[in-house]
Amino acid sequence: VSDDRLASFERGDAIEVPLGKIEQELAALWRRAAEPKPGEKPRPITRACLWNLIVRATGENFRAAKRLIDDISKYIPARVIVLHSEPGPQDVDKPIRAWVEANWRKDGHVTSGSDEVTLFASGAAIDRLPSAVRALLVTDAPTSMRWWGPPPAATAPSRELLREVDRLIVDTRKVAEESQLADYHRLGEENPELEVVDCAWLGVRPLRGLCAGMFDADPSVLERIERVRVISGVTGSQSRALLTLGWLASRLGWSGVRALEAEGKTRRWKIGEVNCEIETRTDGPNHGVAGLELESRGEKWIISRANQCIEVHAANAPLRMQPARQHSDADLVVTSLGARGRDPIFRDALAIAAQLVAP
Amino acid sequence: VRMLGKAGLINVDQHGPFTRVIIEKPFGRDLASAQALNKDVHGVLREDQTYRIDHYLGKETVQNILVFRFANAMWEPLWNSKYVDHVQLTVAEAIGVEGRGGYFEQSGIVRDMVQNHMFQFFCLMAMEPPVAFEADSVRDEKLKVLRALRPLPEDPKELAKYVVRGQYGPGAVAGDSRIGYRQENGVAPNSNVETYVAMKLFIDNWRWAGVPMYLRAAKALPRKVTEIAIHFKNVPHAIFPSAAQRLAEEVNVLAIRIQPDEGIALKFFSKVPGPTMDVLPVPMEFRYGTSFGAEPPEAYERLLLDCMLGDGTLFTRGDEVEASWRFIDRIEQAWAATQATNFPNYQAGTWGPKEADELLERDGRHWRSP
Numbered sequence: 001v002s003d004d005r006l007a008s009f010e011r012g013d014a015i016e017v018p019l020g021k022i023e024q025e026l027a028a029l030w031r032r033a034a035e036p037k038p039g040e041k042p043r044p045i046t047r048a049c050l051w052n053l054i055v056r057a058t059g060e061n062f063r064a065a066k067r068l069i070d071d072i073s074k075y076i077p078a079r080v081i082v083l084h085s086e087p088g089p090q091d092v093d094k095p096i097r098a099w100v101e102a103n104w105r106k107d108g109h110v111t112s113g114s115d116e117v118t119l120f121a122s123g124a125a126i127d128r129l130p131s132a133v134r135a136l137l138v139t140d141a142p143t144s145m146r147w148w149g150p151p152p153a154a155t156a157p158s159r160e161l162l163r164e165v166d167r168l169i170v171d172t173r174k175v176a177e178e179s180q181l182a183d184y185h186r187l188g189e190e191n192p193e194l195e196v197v198d199c200a201w202l203g204v205r206p207l208r209g210l211c212a213g214m215f216d217a218d219p220s221v222l223e224r225i226e227r228v229r230v231i232s233g234v235t236g237s238q239s240r241a242l243l244t245l246g247w248l249a250s251r252l253g254w255s256g257v258r259a260l261e262a263e264g265k266t267r268r269w270k271i272g273e274v275n276c277e278i279e280t281r282t283d284g285p286n287h288g289v290a291g292l293e294l295e296s297r298g299e300k301w302i303i304s305r306a307n308q309c310i311e312v313h314a315a316n317a318p319l320r321m322q323p324a325r326q327h328s329d330a331d332l333v334v335t336s337l338g339a340r341g342r343d344p345i346f347r348d349a350l351a352i353a354a355q356l357v358a359p
Numbered sequence: 360v361r362m363l364g365k366a367g368l369i370n371v372d373q374h375g376p377f378t379r380v381i382i383e384k385p386f387g388r389d390l391a392s393a394q395a396l397n398k399d400v401h402g403v404l405r406e407d408q409t410y411r412i413d414h415y416l417g418k419e420t421v422q423n424i425l426v427f428r429f430a431n432a433m434w435e436p437l438w439n440s441k442y443v444d445h446v447q448l449t450v451a452e453a454i455g456v457e458g459r460g461g462y463f464e465q466s467g468i469v470r471d472m473v474q475n476h477m478f479q480f481f482c483l484m485a486m487e488p489p490v491a492f493e494a495d496s497v498r499d500e501k502l503k504v505l506r507a508l509r510p511l512p513e514d515p516k517e518l519a520k521y522v523v524r525g526q527y528g529p530g531a532v533a534g535d536s537r538i539g540y541r542q543e544n545g546v547a548p549n550s551n552v553e554t555y556v557a558m559k560l561f562i563d564n565w566r567w568a569g570v571p572m573y574l575r576a577a578k579a580l581p582r583k584v585t586e587i588a589i590h591f592k593n594v595p596h597a598i599f600p601s602a603a604q605r606l607a608e609e610v611n612v613l614a615i616r617i618q619p620d621e622g623i624a625l626k627f628f629s630k631v632p633g634p635t636m637d638v639l640p641v642p643m644e645f646r647y648g649t650s651f652g653a654e655p656p657e658a659y660e661r662l663l664l665d666c667m668l669g670d671g672t673l674f675t676r677g678d679e680v681e682a683s684w685r686f687i688d689r690i691e692q693a694w695a696a697t698q699a700t701n702f703p704n705y706q707a708g709t710w711g712p713k714e715a716d717e718l719l720e721r722d723g724r725h726w727r728s729p
Binding site for chain 2 (some may be wrong): 019023027031050057095096098119121125127128129130131132134135137139140142164217245293302338342
């Protein structure tokens with residue numbers, strides 16, 4: 001390992017390496033990095049890995065993916081494998097290119113870091129990316145994959161990768177079509193051992209907690225809910241609102257989804273005997289769920305969100321306010337790699353949300 | 360060897376200058392040929408002059424199996440059917456036959472890998488403590504393991520419940536395109552030769568009663584790796600509700616990595632920092648290169664030196680070779696009698712045919728990705 005390459009590695013820069021020499025190059029770089037510098041005391045360097053994290057990034061979201069990895073790496077030591085692909089002519093078979101780099105966590109006297117490998121393929125070489133990934137996964141560490149866009153088609157090469165993956169992290173806040181909720185539900189059903197985690201679902205977790213808390217004093221009210229209204233502050237995918245409805249319906253045992261005619265910006269369904277609505281209001285706070293109202297026998301339980309705080313109006317209870325927190329994409333991915341990424345309730349909520357968006 | 364004897368190059372007088380002969384594998388291609396070979400060799404050489412070399416035994420990590428097991432007090436109490444759920448042994452090659460198609464057509468992976476290399480480190484993993492680290496003590500214990508192997512069924516259908524064969528088709532390994540076995544030079548276009556084998560064995564002795572030993576050896580897998588993985592039993596009672604599912608699905612694994620990255624890794628569970636009782640498997644690793652600051656020497660260096668010093672501990676004895684062929688013969692004979700109709704049955708660059716996955720799934724287990 002030359003001094004130049006070592007310096008690049010220690011700065012966290014990407015270094016191009018031959019595809020077949022990734023492990024050897026990384027091993028050599030880590031070994032050199034751990035050697036004491038002239039005149040310095042030996043310093044321990046830990047090469048850490050708790051997860052294999054595969055990040056698939058096509059042309060337009062490659063930079064966003066790299067930024068996300070930088071943020072995640074501060075909290076989770078993972079071997080990150082970035083799959084960067086661009087469409088190209090299938091009859092041109094260019095070799096896959098590979099870069100390695102270190103994501104460092106320097107804390108006082110302790111230095112640790114983890115590997116990042118970027119693979120670039122175009123055209124026919126894209127089909128070979130899964131085989132390259134398979135060769136790079138760290139044994140005994142679980143594997144997750146951050147996936148952008150619709151689920152891979154049944155015949156797509158990336159579908160092969162799902163066989164290696166324990167946890168698939170998606171973000172339905174950013175999908176182009178809400179129908180992808182149904183696609184992800186189907187994917188989960190077809191692969192029962194695959195944990196599908198949705199950043200949108202993790203984002204509404206605080207709201208779910210507040211909602212449940214409103215009924216701690218008298219949970220029996222929940223059996224008499226007649227109407228639910230979710231106010232969505234965003235245009236495009238309403239996945240957070242849909243998952244919130246899915247959560248309520250699955251937890252409270254409402255079954256049988258019937259779509260009703262929409263009124264303006266309000267979409268309506270009947271789930272069991274309960275009238276459910278999602279109203280889009282873009283003049284308020286820009287949140288997936290800006291408000292939640294539950295109604296029973298003329299009484300209302302309301303959660304409304306402003307930019308800085310959340311107000312909780314439970315029937316027969318004083319108004320409560322609490323600060324609202326923003327979650328970055330990196331926060332949500334870090335959360336999804338923890339215990340909350342393994343949530344059986346999500347499957348049930350997604351199943352109902354999938355029914356809500358069914359044509 | 361016969362000609363060496365005729366030429367007077369073998370000195371059988373124990374008090375004169377020594378003559379030792381190293382014999383490279385393959386030592387026979389079945390039990391009958393191995394027995395004939397042993398007879399020929401013993402017509403000229405004493406057993407203590409005969410050094411049947413298996414370079415796997417020259418690997419530091421293979422020798423370290425003995426040190427790991429018998430120089431540390433903490434493993435021996437766990438090394439038995441009470442605590443071990445099952446063992447997985449893997450010899451995976453990322454390469455195909457690489458121009459050795461003609462040779463491989465005559466051998467297949469079982470003769471090329473399992474009968475010799477794999478059975479050697481399998482025996483070291485499973486054997487009883489020898490009374491001393493010297494040739495016959497160690498080889499006696501290895502032989503006992505081979506003799507305790509439960510015989511496989513003769514009927515090919517029954518055999519298929521214990522042994523799976525495979526052959527790779529075209530695919531990609533580590534990002535590079537790879538032709539299928541039948542497209543290799545020197546390979547018949549309708550070849551029936553296996554490039555993959557997975558088997559479930561039992562050692563019928565006091566220590567290992569009822570513990571399945573899963574062995575697999577193959578070419579054109581995702582990466583080159585040789586390892587022994589001891590999978591321990593689950594904890595008897597789950598006290599962490601939030602981690603119960605994970606602890607039911609995963610277990611502690613001790614992996615002895617023979618190549619590459621020679622070393623030992625122990626997978627155990629640790630609490631993830633934070634307010635919840637989340638549990639994640641973490642590896643604790645020892646690597647030769649890191650701990651000793653140098654890569655282990657080439658296997659042959661050590662073995663050639665041992666031969667010159669007259670130490671046969673890391674060489675195989677004639678009766679060991681015959682015992683391993685006796686076991687392997689049954690597989691070869693059953694396969695010779697039945698064509699594999701589904702070849703090629705795995706894509707180069709994958710972890711093998713689905714039948715091999717099913718071999719473990721039927722027992723509620725799965726192969727680890729080493």
